[in-house]
Amino acid sequence: MKRTRVPPAIGLLAGLGLLLFLLPLAGLIVRAPWNQALGELTDPTTTTALGLSIFCSLIATAIALVLGIPLAMILARTRGTLRNILRALTTLPMVLPPVVGGVALLLAFGRRGIAGALLYQAFGIQIPFTTAAAVMAETFVAMPFLVIAVEAGLRSLDHRYEEAARSLGAGYWRVFTRVTLPLLRPAIFSGAVLCWARALGEFGATITFAGNFPGRTQTVPIAVYLALETKPEAAITLSLISLVVSVAILVGMRDRWLGAL
C-alpha cells in the first residue's frame, strides 16, 4: 500500500515543535559548567536536596501504591455518573495548577485548616513545613498518574483467569495477590514510574504547602529555583541531574511499559 505523502507544512510545524523541546535541552548541556559539575555535585546543598527528593518521591510513590491501587479497583468497577465523578476527583490534581493544589492542602491540613486544625488542637501536630508535608504534596500531585494507569490495566484485564482461580477454590485475597496483581504488573509498574517521576519534579504544591528549608522540605526543583538566583552553576548542574534521571526513566520504561497506558 502506498503511504500518503505528508505535506511540507506539517513537516515544518512538526520540526518547530521538536525544536521547542530540543533547544532548552541543548541550552542546559551547552551552558553546563562541566569543569565545576563534580564540585557542585558534591556540594552539601546539592546532595541534601537530592537525598531529600529521592526519599520524598519514593515514599510518595509507596503511599500512592497502597492507596492508589484500591482506588483504581473501585474506579474500574463503577459505571455511569458515579464513575465520572470519582474519575474527575482523582484526575483533578493532574490538571490543577500545582500551586493551587498547595493552597488547597494548606487550607485542609494547615494549622487552621479544616482537618489540620483538629490534628493541631488534639495532638499538637503541625503538618506544614515538615518533610511529611513535602511527601503529601508530592502524593497529591502524582498519585493520579498511578490510578489512571492501574485503572486502564484493570479494564483491559481478562477476568477469566480470576474466575478460573475462584472456581478452583481460591479466596478473594489469594486471587488478588496470586492472579490479579501479577496480571496488573505492567500497568502498576508504568503507573508507579510515572508517579515517581512526577513526584520527583513536584515544585508548586511543595513550596506552597511545605515551604522551603534545606534537608527538610527543599527538594531538587526548589533548590534549582533558588540556586538560579544565587548560584546559577549549581542550578544548571542540578537541572542536568534531573534531566539524566528523566531520560533514564524513559529509556527504562521503553514502549513496552508506556504502551500499557
Next chain:
Amino acid sequence: MSVWSCLVNRVPFAVAALALLAACGQPSTPSSGPARTALTVFAAASLQPAFDKIGGKLLSTQNIATTFSYAGTQTLTTQLTQGAPADVFASADVAHMTTIQSAGLLHSQSVLFAHNRLEIAVAKGNPKGIHTLADLARSGLVVVLADPSVPAGKYAAQALAKAGATVHPASLEQQVTGVLSKVTLGEADAGIVYVSDIVTSGQVDGIVIPENQNVIADYPIAVLKSAQNQTGAVAFVDLVLGTEGQSILTAAGFQGV
C-alpha cells in the same frame, strides 16, 4: 477540505476577533491630556502597597499606565540580568542595585527613595507572648524567615545576630510577603518582616525591634538602560521622590528620605 479553504473560511472570524481585541485595547479615558503610555516597573515585593498607589496616581495625572512586577529583589535581579525588559527597577537593598549597575543595565545613577525597618509579625493579640528577637529562639515556636538570598532575609539574619538569638526557622521564603502570609494564615507563630508589611497588612500585629538590634533597609530606585519609555520612567522616579510619593510611602510604613 483543504488547509487553504479552511484558513480562508476562518479569516473573517480572525479579523473580527482582532478588531474586538484592538477595541478592548483602546484607552478608555477621554483624549484630553497626553496620550496614554505604558510603563514597566520591577519592584521589591515589600513595595507593592505603596507602589500600586503611586502607579494609580501616575495614571490619573499623566496618563501613564504602569505594569508592576513584584517579587523578591534577588528574583528581579536575576530576571533583569537575563534580559527581562523593564523601565524602572526599585530594589530592597543596595547590593542588588549594585549588581544591576555593574552589569551595565542602569540608564542613570540610582537614588535612595525610602528606608524600612524590621519588625516581628505575630498573630493578632500576640497569643504566644513574643516580645523580643530572643523570644524567637524559644522551642516549640514556628518561626518563618525570608531566605538569606532575599534582602529581608539578610537583614533578619543581621538583626538576629545583633540580638544574639539563634533561631531555627521552619521555612525560608522567597520573598518577604511569603513570610507575612505564613503568619497571616496562622501557619507560623512569628516571622521577621518590614514595618511597612505590617502597616499595610492590618491582619497581624507588629512587635517592635529595638533600635540597637534593628537593621535599616535602604531602597534605591533607577531608570534602566533598556527602558522603552524613558519619559515615563523618569516621571515615575520623580513621583516617588516627590512630596506626593514620599507621603504615600510614609503612610505605607516606610521612612522617607
